[in-house]
Amino acid sequence: MQLGVRVCVAILGLFRQGCLSRARILPHCSFSSLPRQMSKWDSHETCSLPSPQDKPRVLITGGLGQLGVGLAQILRKQYGTENVILTDIKKPAPHVFSNGPFVYADVLDYKHLRELIVTNGITWLVHYSALLSAVGEANMALARKINITGLHNVLDLALEHCLRFFVPSTIGAFGPSSPRDPAPDLCVQRPRTIYGVSKVHGELMGEYLHHKYGLDFRCLRYPGVISVNTPPGGGTTDYAVQIFHDALSTGHHECYLRPDTRLPMMHISDCHRATVEFMQTPESQLSLRTYNIAAMSFTPDELAQEIQKHLPHLKVTYSLDPVRQTIADSWPMRFDDTNARRDWGWAPAFGLEELVADMLRSIEDMRVSQGLPVN
Numbered sequence: 001m002q003l004g005v006r007v008c009v010a011i012l013g014l015f016r017q018g019c020l021s022r023a024r025i026l027p028h029c030s031f032s033s034l035p036r037q038m039s040k041w042d043s044h045e046t047c048s049l050p051s052p053q054d055k056p057r058v059l060i061t062g063g064l065g066q067l068g069v070g071l072a073q074i075l076r077k078q079y080g081t082e083n084v085i086l087t088d089i090k091k092p093a094p095h096v097f098s099n100g101p102f103v104y105a106d107v108l109d110y111k112h113l114r115e116l117i118v119t120n121g122i123t124w125l126v127h128y129s130a131l132l133s134a135v136g137e138a139n140m141a142l143a144r145k146i147n148i149t150g151l152h153n154v155l156d157l158a159l160e161h162c163l164r165f166f167v168p169s170t171i172g173a174f175g176p177s178s179p180r181d182p183a184p185d186l187c188v189q190r191p192r193t194i195y196g197v198s199k200v201h202g203e204l205m206g207e208y209l210h211h212k213y214g215l216d217f218r219c220l221r222y223p224g225v226i227s228v229n230t231p232p233g234g235g236t237t238d239y240a241v242q243i244f245h246d247a248l249s250t251g252h253h254e255c256y257l258r259p260d261t262r263l264p265m266m267h268i269s270d271c272h273r274a275t276v277e278f279m280q281t282p283e284s285q286l287s288l289r290t291y292n293i294a295a296m297s298f299t300p301d302e303l304a305q306e307i308q309k310h311l312p313h314l315k316v317t318y319s320l321d322p323v324r325q326t327i328a329d330s331w332p333m334r335f336d337d338t339n340a341r342r343d344w345g346w347a348p349a350f351g352l353e354e355l356v357a358d359m360l361r362s363i364e365d366m367r368v369s370q371g372l373p374v375n
């Protein structure tokens, strides 16, 4: 067969397989088969969205990390315990099991995720699974798999099942060539970690699917999140949690960043509230699909000084981790969140003073309840 004829036959075959439709080429179409069901993309079938009165049915991936359990608690209060399903690949603590639905789910297992979404009538998907910045640098191949392949799986499912889809991005989505003080929503993004690269990829894929296929994609760039209960998952801002535990246990914290390293940070309750308020905002109010959110920015030295107002005996020494320092030096010092404040009324409740007072009180209560000494 001549080359031209062979090409025509191949294209006709693709039409038969449903790979080409009305001159659109489907993203996952291989020449031999369609790996996934893309019927809605292909047929212009419209989503029958739940009415605003319907309570959302929420599935949270990677829900047993620093952020998932707390978010589930808030959503369950608003929408009912059974309407929020936490998932992860780890074994939950007994109290997590008893507080509401938990299901094992690996974001790399597309078919199982689809089954969960279909059988539970899921309408919102919060995608928290990820390998964070420092851990990702230590295992690039795994970070690429979880953060990029895993994201493709959930994005495809969100599109296929008309879900409202939320994924957090991060200060790590910026790099040394981005404006750092402050970093606006839209600017050059050339991160130098696999974590950052995967987050920019997520922002762009989600926005592409929104503009091309109408996916209700929503993304917030979180600052470093500070919380008491769950240890942070290997990010560059983890020192700002550990220092409180050290202050109340040994009275000594060894910091892996330089004392003058300024980074944007946020109390976990502000982070959860921002996420819920953003998810509840009508689409018509959103001028962007990816927003920065800010609360405060501080250096290790400023944080230590604020803690020392309560605990003057706290001693901080510095032993730099070159990997985390290089990462921190490439990240924004401050976030410009003007657009979030204007479009959907974002406003943080915690500044540095409130954060320190709350963290010390909460960790002290926790240590006392566990019978541990308080320094």
Ligand SMILES: NC(=O)c1ccc[n+]([C@@H]2O[C@H](COP(=O)([O-])OP(=O)(O)OC[C@H]3O[C@@H](n4cnc5c(N)ncnc54)[C@H](O)[C@@H]3O)[C@@H](O)[C@H]2O)c1
Pocket: 061, 062, 063, 064, 065, 066, 067, 068, 087, 088, 089, 090, 105, 106, 107, 108, 127, 128, 129, 130, 131, 132, 146, 150, 168, 169, 170, 171, 221, 222, 223, 224, 225, 226, 231, 232, 233, 234, 235, 237
């Ligand atoms: N915590 C922060 O300071 C912060 C800041 C910015 C953005 N974020 C983003 O928020 C999200 C949640 O962060 P976090 O701090 O809770 O992270 P974390 O590392 O504490 O938790 C991530 C969870 O993902 C799970 N996971 C790993 N591989 C998985 C897989 N194959 N399938 C399913 N689950 C898997 C882990 O078991 C873990 O429980 C992440 O996307 C992170 O990038 C967090």
